Amino acid sequence: MxxxxxxxxxxxxxxxxxxxxxxxxxxxxxxxxxxxxxxxxxxxxxxxxxxxxxxxxxxxxxxDPTIIKLRTIQAGLKLENGFFGQHMVNQEMSVRFIEPSDVVLELGGNIGRNSLIISTLLSDSKNLVVLESDAKIAKTLEKNRNNNNFQFVIEAKALSKQPLIQRGWWTKPLPEGEVPKYWTPVDIIDFETLQSTTGLTFNTLVADSEGSLYYSLKEDASILDGLEKVLLENDYWAARSQQDEVREILTSKGFSVVFDRESGLSRPSFWQVWTKPAAVPAPVVEVVEAVVEEEVVEEVVEEVVVEETPASTEA
Incomplete structure (x- = not known):
C-alpha cells in the first residue's frame, strides 16, 4: 500500500x-x-x-499662394515628353523669386519645364537664355518653346572656358589625354561670349546642371559679379565638399541664402536661392522638408525623346 x-x-x-x-x-x-x-x-x-x-x-x-500660382501657370502651358510634376521645387523657386524685369541665364534647361515657367513670369521671354548641353534634348526644349510661342534663346552648350566631357547626368573638365571611355565631349561657351552674342546683361542665374555649376564657378567666379540672384540645385558629383566650396564662393561675392530646402534623399540645402542684400526686400529663409518629394526628388529619370543616349548633364 x-x-x-x-x-x-x-x-x-x-x-x-x-x-x-x-x-x-x-x-x-x-x-x-x-x-x-x-x-x-x-x-x-x-x-x-x-x-x-x-x-x-x-x-x-x-x-500656398505660390503653389496655386505655379499650378495655374502650368495649366496654361504645353509640355511634350515630360510632365510638370517633376522638378517642382525648381519651378516653385522661380515663381517665388523671378521678377518680370529680370534677365535670366538658365543652366540645364532639359526639356523646358522651368524654362516655360520663367518665360511666363518675365515681361519678355527674350530676356531668358537657356543652356542645354545635350543637343538631342535641346531639340525637345526648342519644340516646347515654340509650342508655347516663347522667344527665349537656346544654346545646346555648357557654360565653360575649358573643354568638358559628360556621361549620363554628369559633366566635368576634360582630363589630359584622350576622352575616357563612356564619356562624350561637350560643346561649350563662356560667359562673356554668351553676353556679347545675346546682347543681354544677366541679373539672375538659375542652375540645375547636375554639378557643372561647381566647375563654372571654380573656373571663373566673376560671372557672379553682375548677378543679383542665384537659384540653384546643389547636385554636385562630390556632394558635400563641392557644395561647401560653392557656398564659400557665393558668400565671398556678397550673396546670402533666402530660401533653403532639403531633398527627400536627406541631402540638406539641396535647393537654395542666394541673393545680394538689395535683391529681395524681406528674406524668407525656410528650412523645411520637401512636401512633394515623390515629385521632388528629383532624381527621377527624365522622359525624353532619346532612348539610348544619356540624358543631359545640365538637366
Missing part, C-alpha cells in the same frame, strides 16, 4: 506540475498577445499620425 500511495502521489505531483505549466504557458500567451496587440495599436497610431502629417503638409503646400 505504501508503494501504491507513493506512486499516486508522484502522479498527482506530475499532474499538478503539468497543470501549472499549462497555466503559465497560457498566461505567457496572453501576455504575448497583449503585447503584440499594444504594439500593433502603437504602430497603427504612428502610421495614422504619419499619414495625417503628410496630408496636412500636402494641404498646406497645395494651399
Amino acid at each position: 505504501g508503494r501504491l500511495r507513493r506512486t499516486q502521489q508522484i502522479f498527482a505531483q506530475l499532474r499538478g506540475d503539468a497543470e501549472r505549466q499549462q497555466r503559465e504557458e497560457a498566461e505567457r500567451r496572453r501576455e504575448n498577445e497583449e503585447r503584440e496587440r499594444r504594439e500593433r495599436e502603437s504602430a497603427e497610431r504612428r502610421e495614422n499620425e504619419r499619414r495625417d502629417a503628410i496630408r496636412r503638409k500636402k494641404e498646406t503646400y497645395e494651399n
